Amino acid sequence: xxxxxxxxxxxxxxxxxxxxxxxxxxxxxxxxxxxxxxxxxxxxxxxxxxxxxxxxxxxxxxxxxxxxxxxxxxxxxxxxxxxxxxxxxxxxxxxxxxxxxxxxxxxxxxxxxxxxxxxxxxxxxxxxxxxxxxxxxxxxxxxxxxxxxxxxxxxxxxxxxxxxxxxxxxxxxxxxxxxxxxxxxxxxxxxxxxxxxxxxxxxxxxxxxxxxxxxxxxxxxxxxxxxxxxxxxxxxxxxxxxxxxxxxxxxxxxxxxxxxxxxxxxxxxxxxxxxxxxxxxxxxxxxxxxxxxxxxxxxxxxxxxxxxxxxxxxxxxxxxxxxxxxxxxxxxxxxxxxxxxxxxxxxxxxxxxxxxxxxxxxxxxxxxxxxxxxxxxxxxxxxxxxxxxxxxxxxxxxxxxxxxxxxx
Numbered sequence: 583x584x585x586x587x588x589x590x591x592x593x594x595x596x597x598x599x600x601x602x603x604x605x606x607x608x609x610x611x612x613x614x615x616x617x618x619x620x621x622x623x624x625x626x627x628x629x630x631x632x633x634x635x636x637x638x639x640x641x642x643x644x645x646x647x648x649x650x651x652x653x654x655x656x657x658x659x660x661x662x663x664x665x666x667x668x669x670x671x672x673x674x675x676x677x678x679x680x681x682x683x684x685x686x687x688x689x690x691x692x693x694x695x696x697x698x699x700x701x702x703x704x705x706x707x708x709x710x711x712x713x714x715x716x717x718x719x720x721x722x723x724x725x726x727x728x729x730x731x732x733x734x735x736x737x738x739x740x741x742x743x744x745x746x747x748x749x750x751x752x753x754x755x756x757x758x759x760x761x762x763x764x765x766x767x768x769x770x771x772x773x774x775x776x777x778x779x780x781x782x783x784x785x786x787x788x789x790x791x792x793x794x795x796x797x798x799x800x801x802x803x804x805x806x807x808x809x810x811x812x813x814x815x816x817x818x819x820x821x822x823x824x825x826x827x828x829x830x831x832x833x834x835x836x837x838x839x840x841x842x843x844x845x846x847x848x849x850x851x852x853x854x855x856x857x858x859x860x861x862x863x864x865x866x867x868x869x870x871x872x873x874x875x876x877x878x879x880x881x882x883x884x885x886x887x888x889x890x891x892x893x894x895x896x897x898x899x900x901x902x903x904x905x906x907x908x909x910x911x912x913x914x915x916x917x918x919x920x921x922x923x924x925x926x927x928x929x930x931x932x933x934x935x936x937x938x939x940x941x942x943x944x945x946x947x948x949x950x951x952x953x954x955x956x957x958x959x960x961x962x963x964x965x966x967x968x969x970x971x972x973x974x975x976x977x978x979x980x981x982x983x984x985x986x987x988x989x990x
Contacts, residue, residue: 639845642823643833643855650854651687661689668967675936676954678703679853682968683861683948693853694953702836702850703952706933709837709847710803711883712822712859714754714896716810718879719825725813726750729882736812737784737805744788750809752792753802754895755887759790762799762912773801778842780808796889798909803847803896818845829874830858853952856931860939860948863897863929884929898932907961921962924969930961940965 653661662669665682669692672680678697682690693699720726726736729751734740740748744759752758763769763786772782783804790797811818819837827835832855837845862868863884867875883895890910892902901923902908906916917932925942932938935955941948942965949965 637839637841638836638850639819639839641819641827641835641837641849641851643835644828644831647831647833650683650857652691653687653689657687657689658691662692665690665968668964671960671963671967672951672953675956675959677936677951678953679950680964681853681857681948681950683857685946688857691854697953699854700833700852702852703937704838704933705849705851705856705937705952706935706955707800707847708856708931708933708937708939709849710800710896711863711931711939712826712849713803713806713810713847714883715826715859715862715875715879716818716822717750717754717806718875718883720810720814720821722876722879723814726809729754733805733809736809739784748788748792750806753806753809754883755793755889756796756798756802756893756896756910757793757887757889758799758802758805759788759792759795759797760786760799760801761789762797762801765914773804777840779804779840779844779846780842783808794889796887796893796910797912799912800847804844807845807847826859826862826874827855829872830855830862830869832858853950856939856952857948857950860931860941860950864941864943864946864948894929898930900926900928901962917961918958919961921966923962924966928965935959938964942969945969 652658661682668682669680669690672692673694677694678701679694679699680690680692681688691699693701697703717726717729721728730749732746733748733750733753734746737745740746748758748760761769763773769782769786773779783801786801807818810821814821826832833852835849835851835855838848838850839845858869862874863880866877866880867873883897884899885894886899887893887895892899892907898907901921902919905919905921907919908916925945925947927944928940928942930938930940935957936951936953936959938951938959938961939948940950947965947969949968951964
């Protein structure tokens with residue numbers, strides 16, 4: 583498990599800095615005490631030093647894991663040469679892992695020392711997309727009527743007209759209209775590692791008509807996780823474990839939480855398990871011949887929403903206009919995007935500082951990068967280096983693709 587070992591001035595990993603930037607993005611804790619899973623063993627808890635959250639809780643994986651299909655040695659050597667620019671970018675941004683899936687197999691499975699294949703990394707807001715998948719399953723199972731159901735049917739604390747207008751669609755599209763406290767304020771602190779993040783989330787007033795304004799605000803996922811818990815009558819971590827994590831063959835993972843036992847959409851997991859989730863999305867909800875998520879739900883997740891053409895349902899889409907991707911009116915900075923994606927159909931999971939899963943169905947490609955929190959992360963760099971023609975790499979680059987074992 584990585585700790586705060588980052589040293590480059592370009593990287594952000596010291597706890598006070600991360601806390602400030604997390605507040606800027608409102609990376610808020612996400613689930614009620616009643617839905618918290620068992621606390622993880624203390625031996626796994628050094629990861630909390632990255633985010634400052636006081637607790638970690640477990641998502642149970644499967645005990646009988648099999649590795650993802652791995653390309654033969656010759657194909658991996660060729661891939662390492664072909665993708666050397668991507669490997670170099672990953673190395674210079676203090677990455678833990680860089681994985682490339684193409685044509686039904688892992689072509690590149692590169693772990694940067696001291697990280698190993700079975701080590702977990704903080705994936706930050708990539709867990710938002712996981713939450714969208716969980717909601718689709720809850721609706722398919724009948725626990726929730728539809729995406730346009732008022733969330734107040736289960737969040738009964740919302741008993742006023744303004745809050746009763748908020749639907750699951752609004753939470754998915756980041757258009758709930760809930761207040762977005764200023765970074766560093768008491769309200770923002772209550773939503774990031776506070777004593778009772780759920781109470782703080784439920785108390786936020788509605789300041790914009792629901793559906794009117796895109797605002798990347800993690801509190802939407804806080805409430806969504808609570809709603810899934812209440813509607814399904816299951817702890818959210820168990821819901822995710824039994825419907826997604828175990829069926830995908832993933833290993834045990836951890837959710838960061840607050841002092842009252844509320845989990846967050848901030849998961850510590852292996853890069854290879856995020857690859858499994860990316861493959862599930864690429865295959866429109868199918869995993870090894872079994873349907874885990876409805877096809878129509880995946881299609882809806884990966885379509886532009888009315889208030890942001892680059893955002894679907896807790897999933898980012900395509901290339902923004904210009905070189906910056908906005909998180910909305912209440913977040914001061916943009917995500918860097920130096921060029922349009924080579925793959926026009928690109929969808930991706932976005933976690934703070936360069937935690938990414940890039941997915942292109944047309945190119946039959948999934949790319950996973952986890953590791954250091956790099957504030958100037960360029961979203962075009964990895965996928966375009968891998969899917970574009972690029973500059974030929976030196977033959978010695980083949981030696982960089984070293985990971986051939988421990989792939990479960």
